[in-house]
Structure formats: C-alpha cells, structure tokens
Amino acid sequence: MKKVLIVGQTLELGRTEELYGRGFSALGCEVQHFTWHEAAPSLVSGLLWDKVTWRLAWQLRAKTANQKLVEIGNQFQPDLTVVTSPDLLAPSSIQALQQHGLVFVFFTDNPLDAHHTHSNSWVKGGLILWDAALIWSRELVERLTENNVKKAVFHPFCSDVEYHFPKKQSNPAYDVAFIGNWDASRKREQYLKAIADYKLGLWGSNYWNTHCQEPALKNLCQGMCSYAEIPEILGSAKMGLNILRPQNEEGHNIRTFEIPATQTLMLSERSRELLNLFVEDKEAVYFSNPEELRNKVAYLLQKPEKIKFIAQAGYHQALKHKIADRITEIANLYQQLKSSPSSDVKVLHS
Structure with a gap:
C-alpha cells in the first residue's frame, strides 16, 4: 500500500x-x-x-x-x-x-x-x-x-495527540466544561440545565443563544473554539462533559477521546460502546439522565483525588487509541x- x-x-x-x-x-x-x-x-x-x-x-x-x-x-x-x-x-x-x-x-x-x-x-x-x-x-x-x-x-x-494533550491549569476556572453545539433534540439543554448552578463553561455555535429555550443557559456560551484550543479549554475545567447526539447513542463520538487525551476526567453519557472503551469509575464516569449527572458532579467535586486518579487512568487508556x-x-x-x-x-x- x-x-x-x-x-x-x-x-x-x-x-x-x-x-x-x-x-x-x-x-x-x-x-x-x-x-x-x-x-x-x-x-x-x-x-x-x-x-x-x-x-x-x-x-x-x-x-x-x-x-x-x-x-x-x-x-x-x-x-x-x-x-x-x-x-x-x-x-x-x-x-x-x-x-x-x-x-x-x-x-x-x-x-x-x-x-x-x-x-x-x-x-x-x-x-x-x-x-x-x-x-x-x-x-x-x-x-x-x-x-x-x-x-x-x-x-x-x-486520540490526536499532536494537538490534544494535557494542559491543566493549577486553579481550574470551571467545574465542568462542555464543547458542543446546540442540538435540536434538546437533550443537551436538559443535561446542562441540571448543572447550570455549578461553574459551567460552554463552547459551541451561536444556536445556544438563538435556539436554546432554557433561561439558565442563556448567554452562557462563549462561542466556537478552534481544534487547537481544546486542550486549553479542557485544562481550565475539573471535568469535561460528553453528551452524545442521538445518532451516536449506539456507539461513541470523537469527544470520547478528546477529553481524556487532555488528562481531563471524562464525564460522559453512558453507552455500551463507551463502557467497552473506558472502564466505568476507573477511566471515566458515566450518567444516563440529568439527575444522575447532577449527582455525579456534586460527588466528584468533593473528591478531588478521585478526579485526578480517574483522569490519569483515562489519559493512559486514550493513548492506546492514537x-x-x-x-x-x-x-x-x-x-x-x-x-x-x-x-x-x-x-x-x-
């Protein structure tokens, strides 16, 4: 070849x-x-x-x-x-x-x-x-x-390790960072609404301002980020959030690797495929509904050493998928x- x-x-x-x-x-x-x-x-x-x-x-x-x-x-x-x-x-x-x-x-x-x-x-x-x-x-x-x-x-x-790598801040500005566009299913709205009272960083298209119907999320979006900016954004948060689009619910998405490749704890919507890729509560943390997401965020923020341990394990697993x-x-x-x-x-x- x-x-x-x-x-x-x-x-x-x-x-x-x-x-x-x-x-x-x-x-x-x-x-x-x-x-x-x-x-x-x-x-x-x-x-x-x-x-x-x-x-x-x-x-x-x-x-x-x-x-x-x-x-x-x-x-x-x-x-x-x-x-x-x-x-x-x-x-x-x-x-x-x-x-x-x-x-x-x-x-x-x-x-x-x-x-x-x-x-x-x-x-x-x-x-x-x-x-x-x-x-x-x-x-x-x-x-x-x-x-x-x-x-x-x-x-x-x-994982694209040439562009996505650890860039952690010593004092993260956000509890949770989410990089992703608004979705017409409105599922992403419901998940983000559940944790809107935490320090939430949101990046995506202007649809978050023009189409989003949740008042708690209005004007929260900081706009689109470039591919090369992802490590800095995820490094500014204690956890990186992954919410699957409906078409990816039978598998996983590219964010599955972008988040752990930056040595950030991946807090992801649960799917069978994701569970096969990153072990639950060892290499990633999962949720299946907004209430479970909120509970997981509250729990993890009280366990900084656990966040660090899972982020490190997830990082090593992400490096097996270059x-x-x-x-x-x-x-x-x-x-x-x-x-x-x-x-x-x-x-x-x-």
Whole structure:
C-alpha cells in the first residue's frame, strides 16, 4: 500500500480526512486528497440558496465533482481510497476507483438513519460496493452486515495527540466544561440545565443563544473554539462533559477521546460502546439522565483525588487509541483483503 487517496469534505484541521491524511503520511504512504469543498464549493455551502438547490438537484450538481474525482483516481492510481464523506459519491465512482485498488469508507455518521446529511439514494446504493465499511459502533457493524455490506468493521474514533494533550491549569476556572453545539433534540439543554448552578463553561455555535429555550443557559456560551484550543479549554475545567447526539447513542463520538487525551476526567453519557472503551469509575464516569449527572458532579467535586486518579487512568487508556493505531488497523485490513479477496471472515476491532 504505497498510494492512498482520501476523499472528504474539507481539509480543515481536525477533520477526519485531515487527521487520517497525517496518519497515512506518517506511515510512509504517498497521500493525495480530494475534497468536495474544493471540487464543488456550492455542494457544501452553508448558504440558504445552496441548501435549497442541493435538496432539489444534488445528484445533477454532484455529477461534475464525481467526474473530477474519477479523473484524479485515473491519474494518481491509488492502491487504497478512503472515503470519509460518501453522501456526494456516486456508486459508479466507487466502481471506477476500484479499477485501481481497494476502496474503503469510514462512516463518521450513521448511514442507516433517515437524516438527509447521513444517507441518500447514493449512500444506500453504494453499501454493497465498498470493499470495507468502517464504523464506530458494533451494533451498526451488525446492521451494515444485514444490509449486504461485504466487510463491516468496528473502527473507533481516536486520540490526536499532536494537538490534544494535557494542559491543566493549577486553579481550574470551571467545574465542568462542555464543547458542543446546540442540538435540536434538546437533550443537551436538559443535561446542562441540571448543572447550570455549578461553574459551567460552554463552547459551541451561536444556536445556544438563538435556539436554546432554557433561561439558565442563556448567554452562557462563549462561542466556537478552534481544534487547537481544546486542550486549553479542557485544562481550565475539573471535568469535561460528553453528551452524545442521538445518532451516536449506539456507539461513541470523537469527544470520547478528546477529553481524556487532555488528562481531563471524562464525564460522559453512558453507552455500551463507551463502557467497552473506558472502564466505568476507573477511566471515566458515566450518567444516563440529568439527575444522575447532577449527582455525579456534586460527588466528584468533593473528591478531588478521585478526579485526578480517574483522569490519569483515562489519559493512559486514550493513548492506546492514537491515529497511528487506527492507520495500522486499516493497513492490516488492506493486506488481509488483498491476500484473500474472497474471504467472508468478519473483521472486528478487539
């Protein structure tokens, strides 16, 4: 595996496609990127008119971008193509790229739910074509297999230790820090409301000010933070809060690793997948409802040594899940499929 083509939305720092590009380069691969943002900016624009026309004629508008992708594939001739944003990728483009090498997809969102940004006719039509489909939930591995995916692989998110590392303050300004956008399910509102009378730091989009319906949270949000600012923000708090979006409740999210990688205690919504990744009350602390969250915060603030112990254990566990580990797993999967292309053995991350 010498040449790797990575297909994603944008090369913004911290995006999966950018992180995996760094990972494959560190492995010694020649990496080429293709981004929908560069090939067809209006397809990933946040402007209202672009969003409207995207829904009405997205396939027609994506056709030219797919042609550019196939041309790049023909020129670069990758041994492996890794796709992280498949919603604009035509099934015929998958087949064209397979003329050069294997084609993997990493579904960073659930491709089997009904949300238009996660799935569409092209995503559904491509399921049976991928040489391997990587996803962050063992439950979704089973469901993808039921949908005739040839090789469904449990592939967790990971720690980006180049940018996320301990930066603890001696006197943290906050009891709890939460980095995350407002969510239409309003679940995040309910959790944050439960601990709003503690020293709560909140970072995210302006929707927290314009859409949030909880008075206790009004004007609390300090705005968006950059990817590189995460260690400083989490270092300013005694605990880092992780509240899963509905689409991640069957697995985990990237915050699962960002928080412990900064040696901050992760206080997370409980899921079966998270419990498999970080041991409860030893490497992370979990909750399942707002009342339990509030009780856990009150208890931990009385136990500073316990906070320190769990944060340290979680940090060491996070270091077992670096981008280099994920790239090695992909490289091993590539070699396995190249050596036994007809194998029906399911590959699961242990």
